[in-house]
Amino acid sequence: MKLARSLLIVGLLAAPAWGWAEVLADPLQSSMWDYFHLRMLEQQPYVFDAQVQVSVPAFAEDSAQVPIEVDARALTGKVQKMIIWAELNPIPKVLSLNVLQPDQVENFLAVRIRVEQATPIRAALLMDDGLWHVGSAWIDAAGGGCTMPSILQAKAGWEKNLGQVLGARFEVGSHSRLRLTIAHPMDNGLNSAIPEFYLNQAELRTASGEVLADLELFAALSENPTLTMGLTQHQATELWLSDNNGNQFLAHLP
Numbered sequence: 058m059k060l061a062r063s064l065l066i067v068g069l070l071a072a073p074a075w076g077w078a079e080v081l082a083d084p085l086q087s088s089m090w091d092y093f094h095l096r097m098l099e100q101q102p103y104v105f106d107a108q109v110q111v112s113v114p115a116f117a118e119d120s121a122q123v124p125i126e127v128d129a130r131a132l133t134g135k136v137q138k139m140i141i142w143a144e145l146n147p148i149p150k151v152l153s154l155n156v157l158q159p160d161q162v163e164n165f166l167a168v169r170i171r172v173e174q175a176t177p178i179r180a181a182l183l184m185d186d187g188l189w190h191v192g193s194a195w196i197d198a199a200g201g202g203c204t205m206p207s208i209l210q211a212k213a214g215w216e217k218n219l220g221q222v223l224g225a226r227f228e229v230g231s232h233s234r235l236r237l238t239i240a241h242p243m244d245n246g247l248n249s250a251i252p253e254f255y256l257n258q259a260e261l262r263t264a265s266g267e268v269l270a271d272l273e274l275f276a277a278l279s280e281n282p283t284l285t286m287g288l289t290q291h292q293a294t295e296l297w298l299s300d301n302n303g304n305q306f307l308a309h310l311p
Contacts, residue, residue: 109192120202163287220306245276
């Protein structure tokens with residue numbers, strides 16, 4: 058614990074605009090924060106930052122399809138990595154995003170996830186100041202979203218559409234917004250006799266093949282997962298995906 062506090066002091070000195078309260082005080086007062094600070098952020102320096110806005114519905118009407126939006130465009134500097142997790146889920150980690158071209162990728166991402174019960178939702182962004190900037194939200198839920206069986210696999214011939222990507226790139230001023238849905242059951246292995254089968258890797262590329270960002274995905278994502286990302290310019294892109302069975306998919310987004 059002394060080591061962790063020392064690291065936090067170093068982070069505080071590197072960013073004097075923040076006070077002790079923002080660095081140390083969890084706005085949600087979760088008893089699990091210290092555990093996830095170690096598990097997700099490897100005990101690295103962090104700040105709770107209001108500029109990392111995590112938007113969720115007040116109540117999850119459908120616990121298997123819960124929209125999560127992370128908007129950190131107000132942050133200055135360049136993002137290196139983003140991690141999203143739901144603390145009280147049986148599979149907490151939602152995704153990890155590595156930004157390889159921060160000048161071309163916005164600090165904005167939206168997905169849909171499963172929640173098993175009411176839980177804190179966290180988004181942490183590692184910036185080039187060496188600090189994790191953490192945003193938080195609380196979502197209330199009746200629960201059970203993580204153990205619901207796949208609806209997709211109940212439909213005859215679902216395999217024919219496996220990996221199909223629906224969506225497009227939309228121009229928003231001088232920027233672009235990608236909004237996508239991927240056909241995949243995203244089975245998480247929590248249902249008896251149904252093994253894990255989910256998308257676990259993705260790359261956002263330019264049309265020429267340059268990787269802008271890569272993602273590690275987890276089975277906390279909803280069935281037929283959605284993905285929304287922002288680009289700082291108008292450009293055609295590709296989305297490459299792979300699942301844990303080795304299936305690979307490629308979508309062109311002109």
